[in-house]
Amino acid sequence: MSDSERLKIIIIGAGIAGLAAATALRAEHQVLVLESSRLKQEVGAAIHLGPNASKIAIERWGMDLTRLNSPEVAWYTEYTQQGEPQIKAQIDTRRDFGAPWLLNHRVDLHQELRRLATDAEGPGAPATVRTGARVLSVDGDEGTVTLGDGEILKADVLVGADGIHSIARTAVLGYDLVAKRSGHSAYRMLIPREKVIEDPELSFLVDGTSLGITTFVSHDRRVVAYPCRGSTRPELLNIVAIVPDRALEAGSTESWSAEGSVAELVASFSSFAPKLRPSCGLWQLRDQDPLHSWTRGRLIIIGDASHAMLPHQGQGGGQSVEDAEALGALLSGLTRAQSSRIPQRLQLVESVRIERASKIQGYSREKALGAKDGNTFTLNAGEFSAYNYSYFGALDWARKLGIEVDGLEGGGKEQVAGRDGDEKEPSEAPVRQALASLVAASG
DSSP, rough: OOOSOOEEEEEEOOSSSHHHHHHHHHHTSSSEEESSSSSOOOOOOOEEEEEHHHHHHHHHHHHOOHHHHHOBEEEEEEEEEOEEEEEEEEHHHHHHHSOEEEEEHHHHHHHHHHHHHHOOOSSOOOEEEEOOOOEEEETTTTTTEETTOOOOEEEEEEEEEOOOOOHHHHHHHHSSOEEEEEEEEEEEEEEHHHHHTTTTGGGGGTSSSSOOOEEEEEESSSEEEEEESSSSOOOOOEEEEEEEGGGGOOOOOOOOOOOHHHHHHHHTTTSSSSOOOOOOOEEEEEEOOOOOSSTTTTTTEHHHHOOOOGGGGGGGHHHHHHHHHHHHSSSOOOOOOGGGHHHHHHHHHHHHHHHHHHHHHHHHHHHHHOOOOTTTOSSSSHHHHHHEEEHOHHHHHHHTTTTTOOOOOHHHHHHHOOOOOOOOOOOOOOHHHHHHHHHHHOO
């Protein structure tokens, strides 16, 4: 395909979702990513990539695990608030789901996705990342983006990957959506390995013999700990301490980089064993209802812009990767001469993705806050593990949903033909109790 035939795609936001989308789309299209910051330092602590997402990033995009250098979940361990063991279970998602469950430093994952999106050696043309480009407004019907300096950019496809405060989402919905307070906030911190191993009671968290996720749980708060940066000898221990907002004196914010009070953190967990009371960030957890639509004309929103979710399933980043892969798969083969078909294709992406992402969003909420309006999930924790992780891309999921997709490169109607009946769930392979316990209890 010549450059003149390639779709021009503008992605708003160069976070995890935006760079994942650029990676998925660069093989066939011209991609420009607009980022308001200067990207001098991506902020945040650690982020999961479950096997549903790592499978896509490794097998389809060529993510380099050596470069990423992230530990894999091998164990799940749960303790009471007094440090008494309740569960210790081995996890092997490579065996059970065909891909690793990765515990990444957010900066490392961001850098690897940026490499995949912009490296000259990748497929197609490298994506261009334009920093310092503040977006003022988006017009999905016209396919235009207006920047802070008054410049207007036009594209065949607009992808809003601009997070929880999304301007693109406002263009889709026609009104500003403000996520509600969930009633909980999370302290986040990264502790250097050297500090952790000084404590013989906590050194196991980074010593390489039982790497994975460790939780300390009480009735209304929890501490979640897992290593990152270093596949066999982690350099950092990530801590997320989730507390009810009523336990906080200072207000928390949605920012990834807001400063938290160590004194308030210690006070919030005063009933926990002394070894668990350790500079930290304070992140207000916001709750957002599933949206009725992700698209308008030539615009689609993905990631936190479309389905911001609480962290209790560790699926926020993974669902962004799934969104990105769906865009690449379902926009495949389209040229500029066929641009009139773009709104229909974007609606197809939404149809394939919205039910699954909304269900995972809802399950994350239920694990954090309980059922809303009496609506509970019929799947138990083990079945929902299978639902989360038994995902093989958008074309396969379209087949499971009974959605027909014609004329896609590498696909075609016969590959994704619908099945009889209204069943929308994937096959639920047996999942071991270890994963069931993890999904039920972890953060």
